[in-house]
Amino acid sequence: MDTTDFSFHTSPIMLLSGSANPALAQGIADVLGERLCDVTIKRFADGEIFVRIDENVRGRDVFLIQPTNPPAENVLELLILLDAAKRASAARVTAVVPYYGYGRSDRKDQPRVSIAAKLLANLMTAAGADRVLSIDFHQHQIQGFFDIPVDHLYAAPVFRRYYEMKKLDNLVVVATDVSAAKMARGYARRLGGDLAIIDKRRPAPNEAEVSNIVGEVEGKHCIVPDDMIDTAGTMVSAIEVLKERGALDIFVLATHPLFSGPALERLASADVKEITVTDTVPLAPGVQEALPNLTVLSVASLLAQAIESTHANTSVSKLFK
Incomplete structure (x- = not known):
């Protein structure tokens, strides 16, 4: 029974x-x-x-x-x-x-x-x-x-709705490494942008070294998605190499804003138009003040x-x- x-x-x-x-x-x-x-x-x-x-x-x-x-x-x-x-x-x-x-x-x-x-x-x-x-x-x-x-x-549907309202043209979605290519391809398809992939080599944990970009970013607006931002080493390295290759405005998005260690200092000094995250984890006191270009979207x-x-x-x- x-x-x-x-x-x-x-x-x-x-x-x-x-x-x-x-x-x-x-x-x-x-x-x-x-x-x-x-x-x-x-x-x-x-x-x-x-x-x-x-x-x-x-x-x-x-x-x-x-x-x-x-x-x-x-x-x-x-x-x-x-x-x-x-x-x-x-x-x-x-x-x-x-x-x-x-x-x-x-x-x-x-x-x-x-x-x-x-x-x-x-x-x-x-x-x-x-x-x-x-x-x-x-x-x-x-x-x-x-x-x-x-x-x-x-969280992609939440980010997609937000970025669709921006109506960005000449857009490319950039994967921070090969493992993030599937996520980036999904955003590129839904937002009508091209795809680029950063060839990244990591010498040690929480350290990232960028060596090449597969795809065209010069003269384009870039969206760089990831599942989390921890120490922001990977993300800041990506921003730097994109700017070196002639990218226009760079928009960073990540579902989980952990912001550990030097993350705030790195992101505050990075040449990024906007950082978009969700509220899966609460922001520590002072984060919003340190990052005036930070936007938090709710997954409630x-x-x-x-x-x-x-x-x-x-x-x-x-x-x-």
Whole structure:
């Protein structure tokens, strides 16, 4: 006899938020016309995290919103919240992770290193996640690290609508390296621009050396997309070589604005017309002031639509268009 519990199909949505990005969680709730469930999150004197869900979640279809951007406590908080919801008898728990951290540790490319992206997937599943909803994994194969359903969304529709309004002519979309060519080709097709690829050689982690450009950029407006900006070394190197090759205005876009280490200083001094990011992770204080050419687009509506489709058990493929 099949004893699978399908009660979440008809149970009300319940939205939970961790402390990593409460503004985005509230934005999602506003789009859905729902409210965020009351949750108590605090630290003990020794730094341990205490979590208590302050409302009844029994039989509810729970969506837990928590990116795993630094600090690492955000990951632990996500796991503890998942455990709390599962132990409180939620019918289904979906981990809504707008930014999936540790995505760069996706393979064993040198001796004695961890595949942390797989480890995180295992931890989330063990903690009680029934599904995962995320945006722009660093590598697409991360979807295969999970043994539970994963809905992998793209921020491209959000960026596309924004740049379509600019009506840029004589446009070329530039991939920062060969691995980013597929993303750049997608933007070029949708925005009606040409494609160029930067031949980049990386001598060490977080260091980038640009050596050549495949494609024509002289006298053209350039859009340079990436899934994240961390220390901005790759992006700034790309901007410099594009300017050397005669590019006109350069527009940079990235889904996840991590802005670590020297990123702000590098970007502030770079010859870039506009930097466009999303709110998958919150900006640190002072970032907007340091980068007056920074525009933040919200993915709240995108995630809200995905949550609504997941709850109604309908397809989310329409969000890829």
